[in-house]
Amino acid sequence: MKLALRQGAGVPGDPGATVAEAAQAIDAAARGGADLLVFPEGFLTGYHVPGLAPGGLAGVEEALAQVGAAARAAGLAVVMGTHLDRPEGLRNAAVVFGPDGAELGRYHKRALFGDWEKATFLAGAAPCRVRLGRWRVGVLICYDVEFPELVRAEARAGVDLVVAPTALMAPHDRVARQVIPVRALENQIFLGYCNRAGAEPGLSYVGLSTIAGPRGETLAQAGPGEESGLIMADLDRARIARERAEASYLDDLAGLRGL
Secondary structure, three states: OEEEEEEEOOOOOOHHHHHHHHHHHHHHHHHOOOOEEEOOOOOOOOOOOOOOOOOOOOOHHHHHHHHHHHHHHHOOEEEEEEEEEEOOEEEEEEEEEOOOOOEEEEEEOOOOOHHHHHHHOOOOOOOOEEEEOOEEEEEOOHHHHHOHHHHHHHHHOOOOEEEEEOOOEOOOOHHHHHHHHHHHHHHOOEEEEEOEOOEEOOEEEOEOOEEEOOOOOEEEEOOEOOOOEEEEEEOOHHHHHHHHHHOOHHHHHHOOOOO
């Protein structure tokens, strides 16, 4: 699989312009040979939207349908970060489209970060895992990845790759630089962590979107802060098998006494 991450910000408050930007990125990733493209947390709607309340996300479902159409036209799977206005309340979500444009799943962020998220969104309660060809892909969002238990649950469920749209802001660049490689290493999986760029009210994003491999190696990383762009890396499932053949954390953990 070739994985692509689109670091950027979209056009907050303008779903039409954001969809046009997303479509350009989808086309560029497809031309670069990507099989899966991930966008940041809240890319479609903007992440930090002060005062966001139910009824404040008009046009999002229509915009998601257009993203699905762009995925179908390019023959590329897409994970889109967006806020959703659901009957039960607002959700911080990632929507997964297959290369045929069909929607494969919606993940609702489980670990809400900070006072604003906790006051605005309902926390999710379930994982989202999809198959893309021979690959098993799990979806998390931002703060979720900072909990080893959530990433370990994906590995135990048999995923090869975890993708995580994120809105990592200053001064927390240590998450991209340190935590992401460790999560990949300790679970011996691939991890794609796709961050926003630029700033929103009261927040500056650190960029540093990262693709990490099962040895904890950085396979690709975007620039910091304001830099928008596309990064890609070729992923080989055989690398997971080679790592686990030498020493499998999952298998050896199951044999530890007292846990």
